[in-house]
Amino acid sequence: MNKTILVTFFVTITSLNLVAAEPSAFGAGNLDNPSPYGLTSSEKTVLQNKNNLKKISVKSNNQANQVESLRERIDGLQSIVESLSRKSQKNKTQLANLQIKNTEELKNSDEYEKRLGEVTQQNSLVIKELSKLLDTINSNYVTKDEFNKLVTSVNQFKDLVAKELKSSTKSKKTNLDSMENAEIEKKAKAFFNKKYYTKGIEYYSHLITKNYKPATSHFMIGQMKFKRKNYAEAISFYKKSAALYSKASYMPELMLNTAISMDKTDDNKNAKAFFSGVISKYPKSPQAKSAKKYLK
Numbered sequence: 436m437n438k439t440i441l442v443t444f445f446v447t448i449t450s451l452n453l454v455a456a457e458p459s460a461f462g463a464g465n466l467d468n469p470s471p472y473g474l475t476s477s478e479k480t481v482l483q484n485k486n487n488l489k490k491i492s493v494k495s496n497n498q499a500n501q502v503e504s505l506r507e508r509i510d511g512l513q514s515i516v517e518s519l520s521r522k523s524q525k526n527k528t529q530l531a532n533l534q535i536k537n538t539e540e541l542k543n544s545d546e547y548e549k550r551l552g553e554v555t556q557q558n559s560l561v562i563k564e565l566s567k568l569l570d571t572i573n574s575n576y577v578t579k580d581e582f583n584k585l586v587t588s589v590n591q592f593k594d595l596v597a598k599e600l601k602s603s604t605k606s607k608k609t610n611l612d613s614m615e616n617a618e619i620e621k622k623a624k625a626f627f628n629k630k631y632y633t634k635g636i637e638y639y640s641h642l643i644t645k646n647y648k649p650a651t652s653h654f655m656i657g658q659m660k661f662k663r664k665n666y667a668e669a670i671s672f673y674k675k676s677a678a679l680y681s682k683a684s685y686m687p688e689l690m691l692n693t694a695i696s697m698d699k700t701d702d703n704k705n706a707k708a709f710f711s712g713v714i715s716k717y718p719k720s721p722q723a724k725s726a727k728k729y730l731k
Contacts, residue, residue, distance in 0.1 A: 448601040611638070616647040623655065632659040650679035654689060666696035687713060694726065 611619055623638030636659055639652040657672030673693045677686070694709030710726040717723050 443486070461488040475636060609641075611641045616642060616645055620648065620652075623652075627659060628664070634665060635659055650676045650683060651685075653679065654683070654685055657689070657691070661692050661696060664699075666699045669693075670696045670700075687717040689727055691717075691722040698729070 502713050505636075569590050590621045620643055623642065626632070626635035626638060636656055640654050642652045643649050653672045653676035655667045657676060660666075660669035660672060670693055673689050673696070676683070677689060683689070690713045692711055694713065697703075697706035698711060707730065710730050712721070712725040714723045714730075
């Protein structure tokens with residue numbers, strides 16, 4: 436009795452296990468099965484959505500392939516259009532160059548004709564000039580002897596001029612070369628005070644060649660030129676003196692005499708500037724008073 440119950444219970448348990456294992460063993464409820472069965476309503480909805488997504492994916496892939504195909508076709512058409520555009524531009528350039536070449540050839544042809552006419556005209560003038568020259572030569576023909584005499588005379592004249600130049604360039608020694616510069620300056624000052632301006636200029640000029648107190652020497656020569664009313668020369672020596680030494684004690688007198696010299700040579704604008712310069716730079720000097728009078 437007990438054995439029968441146990442067998443019956445065992446068979447029942449085994450049957451239940453088989454039933455429970457059936458969906459996984461035979462594919463019921465398997466959504467990945469190509470032909471699923473034994474689905475619940477929820478599983479059917481999931482399967483329907485899965486199928487719809489698969490269809491959309493396939494359709495999307497097809498559209499993507501179509502788009503890619505169209506893109507490739509467009510790229511091909513674009514390449515063809517660019518090639519045609521380049522060819523068109525090349526043709527335009529060749530046409531423009533051809534037009535320019537034709538224009539230049541036409542221009543060169545006209546220019547050649549014009550230039551040929553000018554050359555022909557010039558040749559005619561040259562021929563006429565040559566004819567005149569030949570006529571002149573024939574009418575003024577010089578014999579060989581006459582020509583040789585002329586050459587001899589010219590050579591003699593050249594030799595004479597060369598000798599004169601050579602003798603003039605030789606440094607002539609004077610008694611000043613044996614004197615000391617300080618002694619020469621003393622005598623030059625004495626000549627100036629005595630109004631022996633010719634000797635004074637000679638002595639101061641010698642000091643300039645020796646580079647002995649050149650600023651003072653230029654000023655003193657300027658003073659003697661000023662006394663002789665050689666105003667233009669005086670300005671030149673004053674200018675050189677000021678350039679050599681602008682802080683000399685005689686600068687007020689140099690500037691005043693420069694202004695007067697400019698006024699005498701009708702350089703009124705610069706004369707006024709120098710008069711004003713004397714007044715502003717040396718306001719307490721006697722030269723400043725004189726400058727004010729000249730300005731009035």
